Amino acid sequence: MGIFKKPSLKVFGGGKKKDMPEGLWINCPSCGAMLHQLELDENLKVCHKCLHHFTLTAEERIKSVADQGSFQEIDVKLETTDPLGFLDYGEKVKTYQQRTGLKDAMVTGRASISGHPVLVGAMDFRFLGASMGSVVGEKITRAIEIATKERKPVILFSASGGARMHEGILSLMQMGKTSAALARHHAARLPYISVLTHPTTGGVTASFATLGDIIMAEPKCMIGFAGPRVIKETTHQNLPTGFQTAEFMMDHGLVDMIVERKDIRNRLSEILDYLSPAPTGQGRQR
Amino acid sequence: MNIEPLDFEKPIFEIQRQLEQLKRESSGQRLEVEPEIEEIERKLQKTRAEVYSKLTPAQRVQISRHPQRPFMLDYLQHSFQDFVELHGDRHFGDDAAMPSGFARIGNHKVVVTGHQKGRNTKENLHRNFGSAHPEGYRKALRVFRLAEKFGLPVVTLIDTPGAFPGIGAEERNIAEAIAFNLREMALLRTPVVSVVIGEGGSGGALGIGIADRVLMMENSYYSVISPEGCAAILWKDRKKAPEAAEALRISAGDLKELNIIDEVIPEPAGGAHHDHFAAAARLKESVVRQLDELKGQSIDKLLDQRYERLRSYGRLQEAK
Ligand SMILES: [Zn+2]
Numbered sequence: 001m002g003i004f005k006k007p008s009l010k011v012f013g014g015g016k017k018k019d020m021p022e023g024l025w026i027n028c029p030s031c032g033a034m035l036h037q038l039e040l041d042e043n044l045k046v047c048h049k050c051l052h053h054f055t056l057t058a059e060e061r062i063k064s065v066a067d068q069g070s071f072q073e074i075d076v077k078l079e080t081t082d083p084l085g086f087l088d089y090g091e092k093v094k095t096y097q098q099r100t101g102l103k104d105a106m107v108t109g110r111a112s113i114s115g116h117p118v119l120v121g122a123m124d125f126r127f128l129g130a131s132m133g134s135v136v137g138e139k140i141t142r143a144i145e146i147a148t149k150e151r152k153p154v155i156l157f158s159a160s161g162g163a164r165m166h167e168g169i170l171s172l173m174q175m176g177k178t179s180a181a182l183a184r185h186h187a188a189r190l191p192y193i194s195v196l197t198h199p200t201t202g203g204v205t206a207s208f209a210t211l212g213d214i215i216m217a218e219p220k221c222m223i224g225f226a227g228p229r230v231i232k233e234t235t236h237q238n239l240p241t242g243f244q245t246a247e248f249m250m251d252h253g254l255v256d257m258i259v260e261r262k263d264i265r266n267r268l269s270e271i272l273d274y275l276s277p278a279p280t281g282q283g284r285q286r
Numbered sequence: 287m288n289i290e291p292l293d294f295e296k297p298i299f300e301i302q303r304q305l306e307q308l309k310r311e312s313s314g315q316r317l318e319v320e321p322e323i324e325e326i327e328r329k330l331q332k333t334r335a336e337v338y339s340k341l342t343p344a345q346r347v348q349i350s351r352h353p354q355r356p357f358m359l360d361y362l363q364h365s366f367q368d369f370v371e372l373h374g375d376r377h378f379g380d381d382a383a384m385p386s387g388f389a390r391i392g393n394h395k396v397v398v399t400g401h402q403k404g405r406n407t408k409e410n411l412h413r414n415f416g417s418a419h420p421e422g423y424r425k426a427l428r429v430f431r432l433a434e435k436f437g438l439p440v441v442t443l444i445d446t447p448g449a450f451p452g453i454g455a456e457e458r459n460i461a462e463a464i465a466f467n468l469r470e471m472a473l474l475r476t477p478v479v480s481v482v483i484g485e486g487g488s489g490g491a492l493g494i495g496i497a498d499r500v501l502m503m504e505n506s507y508y509s510v511i512s513p514e515g516c517a518a519i520l521w522k523d524r525k526k527a528p529e530a531a532e533a534l535r536i537s538a539g540d541l542k543e544l545n546i547i548d549e550v551i552p553e554p555a556g557g558a559h560h561d562h563f564a565a566a567a568r569l570k571e572s573v574v575r576q577l578d579e580l581k582g583q584s585i586d587k588l589l590d591q592r593y594e595r596l597r598s599y600g601r602l603q604e605a606k
Contacts, residue, residue, distance in 0.1 A: 083544075083601035084535050087520070103605050134600035141597070163488070165511045165519070168534045169546055172488060172510040173599035176496050179468035180596045187473060203510070205461035206449075206489040211469055225461040225489075226451030234451050244456060254459050 028052050044261045053218050053261055055198060057100075058107035058124035061157050065265040066111035066120065073109040075142055078135050080104060080167065089166040096127045104135035105160075108143040113155070114269035116276055119147040122157040123204075129161030132204055136164070137174025140208060144181035144192075153191040153276050154182075155268060158209040162202020175207035182211050191275035193268060196223050196246065196255065214271055215255045216264065217246035223255075289559060292348050298337055298556075301330045338555050341505070343537045344528035347513060349505040349557040350484045351447075356562045357416075358385060358400035358443045361483060364566030365573070366391045366398065372432075375424035378458060383414045383450075384422030384494075386429045391441065392574035394581075397433035399426040399494055400443030403484070416485070417450040420463035423493050427467050430474055439477040439577055442494040447512065449490030464493035471496035472596065473589060477580035479573055481551070482506040482538075483558075498592050499576045500546070502538035503569070504553040508546070509536035546599065548576075 024037035030052035040047070044064055045054040056064065062071055079097070082090040097103060105127035111120045121143050123130035130136070140156065147154045163171040185192060194212025196205075198221035205225050217223060224244035232239060242248045249255045259267050291299040305326045312319040341349070349355070362369045362385075371387040374380040386399040401418060404410030426442075433440045449460050471478065471494075480497035486508030502508060516530035517523055535541075538550040551572045558565035580588065 077605040078602050079605045081601045081603050084533065086533055134602050138600050138602055163510045165516050165534070167601075168510055168536065169508055169541060169544065170600055172492055172508075173546065173596070175465075175489060175492055176468050176472070177596045177599050179465060180472035180496070180593055183469045183472040184593070186469065203489055206464040206493075207468055208465070210459070210462040210465040224456055225449070225464075226456065231451045231453065231456070235453065237453060239453065243453070252457050252459075254462065 046261050051219060051260065053198065053221065055125050055159065056122075056261075057126060058102070058105075058122040058157075061122040061197075062107060062109070062111065062120055064261065065113055065155070065268060067113060067115065070112040071109050071120070072111070073107060074146070075108060075139050077103055078139060080133055080135050082166075083134065083170055084166070084168050086166045086168070092128065092166075100124060100126050102127055104133070104139070105130040106136040106139045108139045110146075110152075113265065113272060116153065116269065116272040117150075118153045118155050118272070119143045119150075120155045120157075123159045125159045125199075128164065128166075130159050131161050131164035131166075131171070132174050132207075133164035133167040133171045134174065136160075137171075137177050140174075140178045141181040144178070144185050147190060148181075148185045148188050151188070151190060153193065153272060154185060155193050155195065156208060156212075157195045157197055158200045158204050159197045160200060160202070160204040160209075162204055172203065175203050178208040179211060182208055186211075186213075191272070193271060195259075195264065195268075196249075197221050199223070201225070201227065213275070214257075216257050216259045216267065217249060217255045218264075219246055219258050219260060221246045223249050289354055290352070292345070292352065294337060294341075294345050294348075295556065298330065298333050301326060301333055305330060334555060342528065343507070343531040343535075343540075344513065346505045346537050347507050347527075347531055349559070350503075350507050352557060352559045353405055354559040355484055356558050356565055357405070358402045358445060358483065360562055361400075361443060361566055361569055362389060362398065364563055365570035366396075369398070372429055373425075375421040375428060377421070377424060379419075379421045381414075381419050381422030381425060382412050383416055383418040383446075384426060386425055388438070389441075391570060392577070394574065394577045395438055396441045396577070397429050397438050398441045398443065399429055400483070401446040401490075401494075403445060414450060416446045417448060418446065418490060418493075419450050419452070419455050420458045420460045423449075423460075423463035423467050426494050427470055430467075430471065430476075430478075434474055434476045437476065439479065439580065440474070440497075441573060441577075442478070442480045442497065444480060444482045444486050444491045444495055444508075445484035445506075446487045446490045447485050448487035449493065464489050467493045468496055472592065475585045475589070477577065477583075477588060478592075479576050479580070481569060481573065482508050482547075483569070486536075487512060496592070496596070498580055498588055498595075499548050501549045501551055501572055501576070502541060502547050503551050503558060503565070504538055505557045506538055507531075507536040508538075508541055509534055 031050035033049040108121035366389040403416035404413040478497040513527035513531035517526040554561040
């Protein structure tokens with residue numbers, strides 16, 4: 001440690017307070033504090049008053065953990081074919097592609113974290129709520145397969161509204177596909193760290209996101225399978241305070257740790273120190 | 287069995303009623319009304335053919351949810367023999383929504399798991415409308431492990447509106463229970479055949495649906511979201527579920543076309559609820575045939591094929 005370049009914590013900005021331009025003030029949705037965009041960027045998009053974690057783009061997310069300059073994106077150009085011809089889905093995808101500069105809601109690639117070579121992926125919530133369709137599922141699967149072949153750990157950051165209904169049953173099957181790829185990676189005794197960020201729900205929670213050897217969650221992020229409204233309507237029960245938050249998951253023993261954004265990189269590297277290089281044992285791991 | 291007509295079946299049932307009434311009233315002078323009876327019978331046949339030959343996806347969804355449809359335990363009675371039920375997940379409870387155990391089908395001894403719905407309020411309270419809790423998925427995995435250990439193939443019968451959306455289910459990690467099954471079933475070292483017999487509701491269905499062969503009863507559906515849920519999201523109107531059912535392509539025929547499933551098992555005219563025995567016989571024939579095919583294969587080859595099958599799911603392209 002120490003010989004590797006840490007990413008600058010100012011990755012998203014780097015401007016100084018004194019020359020902050022006007023008109024870039026943002027209200028923290030949690031505490032109401034007025035936050036300057038540049039200040040927020042310097043702070044990895046976390047409110048310094050109440051620690052509210054704003055959503056990161058996939059690019060920002062990967063930059064926040066990868067050694068500087070180490071990230072090499074793969075499968076950049078994969079995009080959906082709108083396989084069902086589902087209503088205005090094709091148009092929608094084009095709009096989101098233009099708006100985000102991404103082809104779909106997932107960014108994956110090779111990187112190193114404190115010198116540990118890993119396959120890393122992050123979901124981008126701006127793109128159709130980072131729902132999982134064929135492309136998201138395929139990119140995750142390919143990243144895991146490369147990791148299995150190159151005997152590397154996988155780190156996945158999830159943030160998703162769940163399966164993408166616009167691709168129907170094909171989206172549901174991505175749950176099986178990603179989990180099967182993880183089954184092989186797991187059987188090869190390789191580490192997988194899943195980091196749950198706001199919000200992780202539905203078919204993403206019920207597949208790769210909950211299969212981590214280690215599961216981290218960002219503070220206060222929403223994590224769940226069924227939507228709270230559906231649960232309320234089905235059960236006619238009042239939901240407990242803090243239901244489906246990272247803290248609720250922690251209380252119930254469902255995640256290993258809650259980690260503030262600024263500490264994620266260090267925790268990943270600490271854990272990778274324990275888990276890799278993986279032993280090249282024979283046989284199946286359960 | 288007195289069958290409850292679905293709305294679109296009403297013309298058929300009306301003609302049937304006319305026919306029966308005429309037969310009853312004419313019981314002394316049958317000959318005089320014979321031509322009239324024949325006429326009505328022809329009309330009945332024509333109407334049945336018309337209605338049942340072009341069922342819409344939404345109508346099939348109705349059939350798949352028919353309260354008199356054969357459920358898992360009906361198939362266990364008619365297609366299987368000697369069911370020995372095993373209870374509990376060994377951690378928290380026994381989920382009555384997911385009966386599991388040993389059974390015989392044809393010449394095969396198998397481990398069987400599936401979703402069980404109730405036919406009335408009391409049964410549904412017990413079976414939780416076929417919506418399993420984490421305990422159901424964990425019990426399923428427990429019996430899958432037994433199957434693996436003792437070299438028995440697995441048959442799963444899928445019929446659920448979805449995994450249960452409840453506080454306890456979330457607290458006990460329903461998401462993990464499903465995810466874990468997906469991962470473990472991918473490498474389960476025994477053949478697995480899954481049949482969607484009614485509702486293939488999303489993750490709750492897939493949680494016991496990773497298989498070497500996936501079959502669907504003709505009027506079952508398999509979907510990432512219920513048509514009602516989809517309509518609510520798209521149009522804020524659950525009544526538009528028929529449009530959603532169409533757009534989502536959730537019928538057995540659609541899934542065959544999309545190469546997701548291997549076989550559509552034909553149902554008796556109007557749906558399996560019109561004839562449990564015939565439906566069960568067809569399911570048995572298909573399941574036994576698939577098990578016969580899988581039986582001779584090496585497990586390693588089987589697992590490779592199971593992986594390739596999952597691997598093939600998805601449609602994408604390289605952007606220019
Ligand atoms: Zn704040």
